[in-house]
Each structure stands twice: as structure tokens, then as C-alpha cells.
Amino acid sequence: MPWSTLVATAVGTVLGVLATLVADHVRWRRDRSERERDTLRAAFTEYLTVLSAARDAFSRAEPSPEAVGKGHVALGEHGVYAAQHQLELVARRTLVDKAGRATLAVLDFHDAVVAGHASGSPEYVHAWRTARRTRAALITEMRKVLRYA
Secondary structure, X not given: OOHHHHHHHHHHHHHHHHHHHHHHHHHHHHHHHHHHHHHHHHHHHHHXXXXXXXXXXXXXXXXXXXHOOOXXXXXXXXXXXXXXXXXXXXOOHHHHHHHHHHHHHHHHHHHHHHOOOOOOOHHHHHHHHHHHHHHHHXXXXXXXXXXXX
């Protein structure tokens, strides 16, 4: 048997093994990226859901001057802090910072409502708009992260 046949067979075998390894690596990276995106999406969805539920509950709260400054307790009861901690484990620092600002805006909204500000008052409207604006900024950041994850 000529050497050229043996060399060609060996080279073909090596190239076939290398091609398989490269294809497996590409598939592994793609699967890992999809799992990471799914994890992020689940954490993002959970956080937005509980934050919105808390904000909506706060909008129906009765005035209670003694509750001003105690919105953090209500946020905890709605699971906002647990969802925020989950975000801290899986998301980038910029996104976690925006989530923190959204949480603080909802706390400010809580304080405006329980302080007795009516829904048309400048304090209520300002707090509501700030909560919506920070949530919108957070969603924009979440979409950006999901696009590149």
C-alpha cells in the first residue's frame, strides 16, 4: 500500500475528528447561551411581575400616615426583594442598578399614596411617572441584555 494513501486516510480522519469537535463546541456554546438567556428572561419576568403587583397594590392603598416610610415592608411581602436578589445573581451590574432605582421609585410612590396625596395631586403624579419611567428604563436595559445574551 502506498504511503500517500495512508497519509491521506490519516489526514482525512484527523480532519473529520476536528470538524466534529468544532461542531460540538459550537453547539455547546449555543445551548449554553440559550440556557443563560432563559435564566435571565425568567428572572426579569419575575422581578417585573412582582414590582408591578406591588405598585398596583400601592395605588389602591388607603392613606395611613404611620405607614409612610414603611413601603419596604410591603415590597418584601410582595416578593420584590427576593426577585431583586435573584437579579443580582444573574444580571449585569447596570441592570441591577436600574432595578434598584425602579424599586426605590415604587417605594416613593407608596409613600405618596399612604401620605394621603390624591391621584390628581402633583406629588402622586410625579411619583407615578417616576415609577413608570424607571420601569421603562429597566425594560429597555433588559431587552438589550436579552438581545446579546
